[in-house]
Amino acid sequence: MNFAEGPLFxxxxxxxxxxxAAGSVNVELLREHVSRGLxxxxxxxxxxxxxxxxxxxxxxxxxxxxxxxxxxxxxxxxVIAGIGGPVAQAVESAKELEAAGADGFLLLPPYLVGGxxxxxxxYVESVARATELPVIIYHRANARFSAETVAQLLQDHxxxxxxxxxxxxxxxxxxxxxxARAVREDVLFFNGLLTAExxxxxxxxxxxxxxxxAVFAAQPEIAIAFYRAYREGATSVTExxxxxFYLPLVQLxxxxxxYAVSLxxxxxxxxxLPVGSVRPPLVDPAEDHLTRLEDLLDHGLKIAQELxx
Numbered sequence: 097m098n099f100a101e102g103p104l105f106x107x108x109x110x111x112x113x114x115x116x117a118a119g120s121v122n123v124e125l126l127r128e129h130v131s132r133g134l135x136x137x138x139x140x141x142x143x144x145x146x147x148x149x150x151x152x153x154x155x156x157x158x159x160x161x162x163x164x165x166x167x168x169x170x171x172x173x174x175v176i177a178g179i180g181g182p183v184a185q186a187v188e189s190a191k192e193l194e195a196a197g198a199d200g201f202l203l204l205p206p207y208l209v210g211g212x213x214x215x216x217x218x219y220v221e222s223v224a225r226a227t228e229l230p231v232i233i234y235h236r237a238n239a240r241f242s243a244e245t246v247a248q249l250l251q252d253h254x255x256x257x258x259x260x261x262x263x264x265x266x267x268x269x270x271x272x273x274x275x276a277r278a279v280r281e282d283v284l285f286f287n288g289l290l291t292a293e294x295x296x297x298x299x300x301x302x303x304x305x306x307x308x309x310a311v312f313a314a315q316p317e318i319a320i321a322f323y324r325a326y327r328e329g330a331t332s333v334t335e336x337x338x339x340x341f342y343l344p345l346v347q348l349x350x351x352x353x354x355y356a357v358s359l360x361x362x363x364x365x366x367x368x369l370p371v372g373s374v375r376p377p378l379v380d381p382a383e384d385h386l387t388r389l390e391d392l393l394d395h396g397l398k399i400a401q402e403l404x405x
Contacts, residue, residue, distance in 0.1 A: 097174060097176075097199065097200055097230045097257055097258075097284065098174070099139040099140040099173070099174055099306070099393060100139045100140065100172075100174075101137075101139060101327075102138045102139040102173075102174045103138055103309040103312045103316070103319045103320060103322075103323045103324065103334070104138060104139050104141075104142060104286075104306065104307070104308050104309055104312070104314060105133045105134075105136075105138035105139075105140070105141045105309070105312050105316075106132060106141075106142045106144065106145050106146065106147035106148065106309070106312070106313055107126070107129055107130055107141065107142075107143050107147065107155075107165070107313055108128060108129065108147055108148060108149070108313055108357075108360060108361045108364055108371055109121060109126065109143075109144065109148045109149050109153065109161055109205075110122040110125035110126050110364075110369070110370075110371035111227055111371070111372035111373065111375070112372065112374055113364075113370060113372045113373075114376075114394055117169060119317055119372075119375075120157075121153075121157050121161060123160070123373070124165055124317070124374065125369065125370070125371055126164055126165070127160060127164055127167075127168050128369065129313075129364065129369060130143070130164070130168045130169065131168055132316075132369075133137035133174060133312065133313065133316060134168065134169060134173070136312070136316035136317070136320065137316075137320065138172065138173060138312060138316075140174040140176055141165060141173060141174070141175050141176070142171050142175075142176045142177075142202055142308070143161050143162050143170055143175065143177060143178065143180040144157075144158040144161045144162050144176060144177060144179075144192075145167040145178035145202055145204070146178075146204075146356075146357065147310050147313055147357055147360055148161065148178060148285040149329065149358075149374065149375055149378070150178045150180065150181075150204055152374075152375035152376070152378070154288050155181075155185050155188070155189060158177075158178065158179070159192055159193060159196075160190065160331050162175070162177040162178075162196065162198055163193075163196045163197075164194060166197045166198060171370050173366070174199040174200065175197075175198055175199050175200075176199060176200045176201065176202050176232065177189075177193045177194070177198040177200070177201050177202070178201075178202050178204055179201050179202070179203060179204065179223070180204025180205060180207075181204065181206065181207040181233070182202055182204065182206070182207045182263065183206060183219055183222050183223075183334065184283045185207075186203065186219075186222070186223050187222055187223055187226040190223050190226045190227040190229070191227065193243075194227045194228065194229050196249075196302070198222050198229065199229065199230070200229050200230035200231065200257070201223070201227070201229060201230070201232065202232045202234055202260065202394060203220060203223055203231055203232065203233055203234055204234050204239075205234060205236060205237045205238050205239035206219050206238065206239060208238075208315065209238065210238035211238075213241070213242055213244070213245045216239050216240070216241060217241075217245050217248060217249060219239070220233055220249055220253075220256065221252070221253065223247070224249075224253040224255055224256050225253075227255065229255065230254060230255050230256075230257040231253075231255055231256050231257065232257060232258040232259065232260055232261075232284065232286070233246070233249070233256065233258070233260070234260045234262060234288065235259050235260065235261050235262060235272070235288075236260075236262030236263055236288065239399050240263060241259070241272070241321065242270070243271040243274070243275035243276075244275065245273045246259060246272050246275060246313055247275040247276060247278065247279050247361070248274050249359075250276055250279045250280055250283060251279050257282075257284055258283055258285060258286065259272060259276070259283070259284075259285055259286070260285075260286035260288035260308070261285070261287060261288055261289070261299075261325075262285075263290060263302065264289050264295070266298060266299075266302060267301060268305075269299070269304065270302045273285055273302060273303045273304065273335060274303075277303075278344070284306060285303065285304040285305070285306060285308040286304065286307060286308060287299040287304050287306065287308070288307075288308050288335045288349030289311075290346075290349065290356040291310065291311070291342060291345060291346050291356065292307035292308050292309065293307065293309065293311070293319075293337075293338070293342050293349065294299055294312075294329060294338060294342050294343060294346050296326060297334070300326075309322075309323070310357075310360045310397075311342075311345075311360070313360050313363075313364070314359075314360045314361075314363030314364055314367065314393065315363060315367065315393050315396060315397060317397055317400040317401070318337070318393075318396040318397060318400050320400070321333070321337060321399065321400035322334060322337050322342070323402050324405075325337070326350060333403060337396070337399060340394060340395060340396070340399060341395060341399065344392055345389075345392055347371070348389065348392070349401060350390055351385065352379070352381070352382075352385070354374070354377070354378035354379060355381065355385075357374060357378055358374050358378050358379060358380055358381055359372070359381060359389055361374055361380075361384075362380060362381050362386060362389060363389060363393055366386070366389065366390050366393065367393070382393035396400065
């Protein structure tokens with residue numbers, strides 16, 4: 097799987113805000129949102145994942161979101177679809193979306209229950225055997241993998257191609273990287289922590305060069321400015337963006353559970369794309385938080401413009 101040069105784009109899922117369709121997926125706005133993001137130059141697009149509220153979508157909706165994204169992208173960059181939840185649902189989605197032209201899958205954790213290492217391994221295997229497309233494991237929540245389990249999956253399934261870390265245990269992540277690369281050198285590793293730019297220097301140091309950028313979905317200019325500086329080793333630029341934009345955003349994010357998604361969706365509304373509210377159990381930002389978010393986005397954009405991004 098070859099990503100283009102650029103941040104990884106995790107689109108929000110827009111919902112209708114009024115009329116008889118209120119609350120349902122707004123396909124027209126979804127296509128506009130994906131098109132805007134594509135024109136900004138992402139390395140790949142991950143529809144119906146965490147930022148896209150996979151947890152709150154019906155299976156038919158998540159499939160619709162991915163199909164529309166595939167159509168808009170038209171092969172310009174890889175489209176990696178979010179699937180997961182109940183194992184039967186994940187398998188069905190993988191089969192349908194492979195036929196629909198997705199380029200691979202980000203496999204989110206199983207629904208509700210956890211399991212032993214054998215259990216989570218079998219969960220991944222069930223999906224990997226149902227498709228020929230590449231599968232990226234999402235290491236988080238109730239799908240936590242040992243280094244030995246990851247190595248076994250890579251050894252047994254050629255289409256298990258990578259791992260996205262959402263746990264944040266750097267020592268374990270280092271063990272996983274070393275164990276995985278002892279099996280295959282071409283394994284893809286992603287930093288999937290919330291507001292990943294804030295921790296990417298640490299992840300890069302242990303051999304995890306890729307990261308998800310939720311900010312790209314709200315204000316791509318800021319995400320691109322950071323990404324270019326990160327790739328060029330311009331630490332003075334990344335440190336300025338971290339201190340003046342990303343870390344204050346993290347502070348705002350941490351005031352309320354679910355803000356990692358809610359703030360990004362609100363950012364789109366502030367920037368003129370009426371993508372609607374988040375679905376429960378998430379909540380939209382309070383008015384004072386919206387004001388703070390708008391100030392942060394304005395300041396981050398100003399920095400990006402000063403840097404010529």
